Amino acid sequence: MSETANHAGQPTSGGAEIDEQTRRDFLIWSTAAVGAVGTAIAVWPFIDQMNPAADTLALASTEVDISQIAVGQSITVIWRGKPVFIRHRTPEEISEAESVSLDQLPDPQTDADRVVKPEWLVMVGVCTHLGCIPLGQKQGDSKGEFGGWFCPCHGSHYDTSGRIRKGPAPTNLPVPSYEFTDDNTVLIG
């Protein structure tokens, strides 16, 4: 700034002039700083309004009755707008999931870490690659090479514990936080 003032033809006349310019610089920079912070604060509500609203967040938990699900059967329920797979696993599926050694897994996790009760597998049915819904819930669906789920969009294979085994998806199907409120009821979220 001081340079501009000098070029404008103002004769420099000692220390007072320099003081004047330093003060002016200070005022300009502090005004700009206050303005920038103020603008940022004013902009935030306009960005934050895009985040999930209170009513969207209020739908955050879902109660499911699981008494009617036979062994080997799956149901899909909606939690936070997302499909959640609940599978009543067969003993073979459980032993298969438990017998896999961790070094075969792209995203290592034991089966015990993914279930509360081994016969019930509860997980978000959204492929961790780009968000498609994997097949494997219905009879006749392709279950992939590992007998679990198969995402048709880009070919990710999940095993009987919902762990990624093959394909582009980076991580296992996520397990939501849930609890058994009694023997027949699961509370998700």
Place this chain on the structure above:
Amino acid sequence: MSGGTSNFQSNSRIVNWIEHRLPIFSFMDAQMNQYPTPKNLNYFWNFGSLAGIVLVIMIVSGITLAMSYTPHTEYAFTSVERIMRDVNSGWLIRYIHMNGASIFFIVVYIHIFRGLYYGSYKAPREILWMIGIFILLAMMATAFMGYVLPWGQMSFWGATVITNLFSAIPLVGDYIVQLLWGGFVVDNPTLNRFFSLHYLLPFVIVGLVFLHLWALHMHHSNNPTGVEIKDEKQDTIPFHPYYTIKDLYGLGLMMIFFAFFIFFAPNYFGHPDNYIMADPLVTPPHIVPEWYFLPFYAILRAFTSDYWVYQVISLGGTLMSAKLAGVIAMFASILVLLLLPWLDRSRVRSSKYRPLYRFFFWVFAIDCVILGWVGGLPPEGVLVTIGQWSTFWYFFHIIIIVPVVGVLERPKPLPDSIAASVTGATQAAE
């Protein structure tokens, strides 16, 4: 705007009264009537004005569609069907808008390749070129959000897949995706904001087009020889009537092409799955974006964990995931074009005088077509390899071939001037 002076005169007292206060008549006269234009422009120079006209068609058809459209997950699909069946001329307006998007991209892609072939991006037109790239990006965002609005299966799953790309960003990715969705999945808040932005962005494009034209009129159009205007009298002709009539002829041809699709093949560019209402629980077996996104989609998908380019840029997989690399490559494939004016070291603009570059230009054009073809098919078998090598070539061409050819190539002799090229004065030198 500079370039072109006006000796505008009027006998009308009203016109003169306004002109004295707002010199809009002399401005329009200078920029659209007397505006000096190289006399040797070929038909590839029609596509700029054609793109402008398609933009207006899209805005008019879009505003009228919005009068009957409901941006709500429960009503969006049925409101579009109502437009098709019950609203007067609704089917026509919707088919114009639907196919207009494809026509817009056809015209703009030809316009871009025209610029690549004739070196229109070179000094002093770098900013003109860069504004054009920003227009392309704004068009892509607009088209993507517009495709979501009918709330069909492809709308929903396209939106899901594309917004999920942002989850690849380390640390904040999931929060960004939640911010984009306004929830935990693509849902009503997402549809609402896409409608809002889809309505806004075309007007942003209009603003960018104005800047694009401003920059154009500073140094005037490039031309097939790439030689600058030296003598306005010898080298140029006024825009009106010479290029207004030439543009009008091209417009007629384009409208025939456009009308063919509107009336005889209205769903040719579309996907049948989008006539099924969005179902958040059922993913269609094969999700494809609209054709104009396919080359970029192919680049995105090329990055698998065993792709050698990925292994190199991620330092053997340690720096980033393949998913993130794909997302970065997809955006980089457009953003790298911003650097083109500086990557191209040749002082000769037009490929007409650059035999080596001309060869690589066509290889690059074919490469883009192959990428588009691969992008539309399931990523299986040999297609994966083809997509990966085409992706490699896309970047190799822009980052390595363009600079190297610019330095090594010996161009053919240029004509002395535009006028000389027209009269054939230096043809003997070739």
